[in-house]
Amino acid sequence: MGLFSKKEKQHRKPPPPPPTATRDDLDVARRVVQDFLSVVGIDARMRITALEVSRAGGGPANIEAAMRNGFETGDTGIDRPWHWLAAVCREARAAGDVALIAAVALFTNIWDTELRHKIQMADTTDMMLAAPPHGVTSEVYSLAVLALPGPFPNETVVSNATGSVTIRAVQMKCAIDVLDAGDSFSPEVRAAAQRLLDGR
Numbered sequence: 001m002g003l004f005s006k007k008e009k010q011h012r013k014p015p016p017p018p019p020t021a022t023r024d025d026l027d028v029a030r031r032v033v034q035d036f037l038s039v040v041g042i043d044a045r046m047r048i049t050a051l052e053v054s055r056a057g058g059g060p061a062n063i064e065a066a067m068r069n070g071f072e073t074g075d076t077g078i079d080r081p082w083h084w085l086a087a088v089c090r091e092a093r094a095a096g097d098v099a100l101i102a103a104v105a106l107f108t109n110i111w112d113t114e115l116r117h118k119i120q121m122a123d124t125t126d127m128m129l130a131a132p133p134h135g136v137t138s139e140v141y142s143l144a145v146l147a148l149p150g151p152f153p154n155e156t157v158v159s160n161a162t163g164s165v166t167i168r169a170v171q172m173k174c175a176i177d178v179l180d181a182g183d184s185f186s187p188e189v190r191a192a193a194q195r196l197l198d199g200r
Contacts, residue, residue, distance in 0.1 A: 015075040019058055021087035023095060029088040030100050032056045033107045037158035037165075040110065050127035053107075057081025059128045066128070081129060082108075082136040089140055093147040102157045102170040105144035109173060112137045138181075142189045144174040145196065171196060 021029070032052045039045035059081045060066040066076040085104050092100040116131040124130045132140075148171045155167045175193035178185050185193075 013073050015073040016077075016080075019080055019084040019087055021084060021091040023091065025084070025088055026092055026095065026097060026100055028056050029085065029092075030103065033085075033100075033103045034158060036107060037103065037110075038160045040160055041162055047123075047126050050129045053085075054081045054128040057084035062128070063125045078124065078128065078130050079133050079136075082132045086136050086139045086143075089143045089147075093143055098148050099155060099157060099167060101144055101147050102167045105140050105174055106157055106165060106170045108132055108137055108140045109170075109177070113177075138184060141174045141178055142185060144170065145178055145189055145192045148174075148196075 032049065035052060036046065036049035039049055054060075057080055058077070060069055060077040066078055070076040085108065089101050089104050092098075092104070111129075111132050119131055148167060157165045157167055157170055159165075175196040178189055178193040179197070
């Protein structure tokens with residue numbers, strides 16, 4: 001039934017279209033993602049650089065804006081930066097920018113595997129970024145596996161206090177995660193992941 005549901009639907013605006021990316025976005029994404037990756041393990045800096053990613057990707061300005069978006073359109077906009085990063089990966093693949101795809105895949109993997117279960121509401125409010133939606137992780141990992149035929153053993157994605165991460169290391173991590181997820185990925189992606197691991 002719901003006495004107010006029809007009225008609410010009539011007054012809702014349509015949600016904004018999914019974000020896209022152009023070649024200009026590649027440099028912006030590279031900068032904000034690398035800023036985050038370079039401070040992994042330093043909590044205060046991670047929060048600041050995560051907010052930079054959110055702003056670059058069109059995330060809401062603050063929690064009040066997110067709540068207003070949710071009321072007006074049904075979409076808070078918190079996930080928008082993740083969809084922007086997926087669009088960046090698609091554009092980077094077209095441009096042959098494998099280093100950027102690897103950097104975004106590493107950024108996504110850190111949030112998906114290390115931060116997902118640690119993020120509280122207060123953290124989301126600070127960073128305006130939550131854990132990535134499953135659809136985004138699937139797309140980014142798929143693009144990484146398909147677009148990183150490698151090998152790239154010596155090309156560094158990021159160096160920070162915890163050490164250097166190479167394209168090769170990201171390539172292998174994405175391939176392992178794809179195969180561990182089983183049927184969540186297409187046969188084409190799983191086959192590409194298996195080829196990567198077989199060629200180790």
